[in-house]
Amino acid sequence: TGKEVYANCQGCHGPQGEGNPPAFPPLKGHVESLLRAEGGRTYLLLAVLYGLQGPIQVGGQAYNGVMPGFAWLSDEDLALLLNHLAAWGAPQGFRPYTPEEVAEARKTPLAPEEVLRRRQALRLP
Numbered sequence: 001t002g003k004e005v006y007a008n009c010q011g012c013h014g015p016q017g018e019g020n021p022p023a024f025p026p027l028k029g030h031v032e033s034l035l036r037a038e039g040g041r042t043y044l045l046l047a048v049l050y051g052l053q054g055p056i057q058v059g060g061q062a063y064n065g066v067m068p069g070f071a072w073l074s075d076e077d078l079a080l081l082l083n084h085l086a087a088w089g090a091p092q093g094f095r096p097y098t099p100e101e102v103a104e105a106r107k108t109p110l111a112p113e114e115v116l117r118r119r120q121a122l123r124l125p
């Protein structure tokens with residue numbers, strides 16, 4: 001299940017996705033704003049697949065850490081995980097992630113710094 005795959009995340013982001021500021025940003029209550037942004041759905045997938053490095057702001061709090069990528073998880077497990085995050089809050093009409101979508105994203109490997117640039121291109125609230 002997605003909750004089982006989330007075991008890989010909770011050491012940093014907390015069992016309930018509450019985060020641990022100022023080191024680790026919350027996911028619960030935050031992922032929805034990523035999903036609402038244009039391009040945010042793809043960004044969320046890329047951040048989990050390839051990791052993220054560099055300065056970001058979440059809920060008015062600054063973070064500047066390194067998150068490892070999880071490309072070693074299967075396409076199926078990554079889709080389950082992303083849908084688990086979306087179950088905490090997603091815009092109306094949200095389409096569940098599919099393993100095919102994850103497989104597609106693997107075709108263009110990105111460094112964590114490049115994932116940061118993708119984030120900077122989003123218009124986040």
Ligand code: HEM
Pocket residue numbers: 006008009010011012013023024025027034044047048052053054055056057058063064065066067068070081085119
């Ligand atoms: C950032 C999800 C595992 C540390 C993020 C972001 C997401 C995310 C979506 C970006 C938030 C944003 O752009 O606003 C996940 C998921 C994980 C996971 C789903 C499990 C597969 C981990 C682990 C660590 C970690 C294990 C610690 C070793 C961080 C850090 C950031 C971050 C430090 C902020 C990076 C920066 O400051 O640029 N995580 N994460 N994450 N995550 Fe994770």
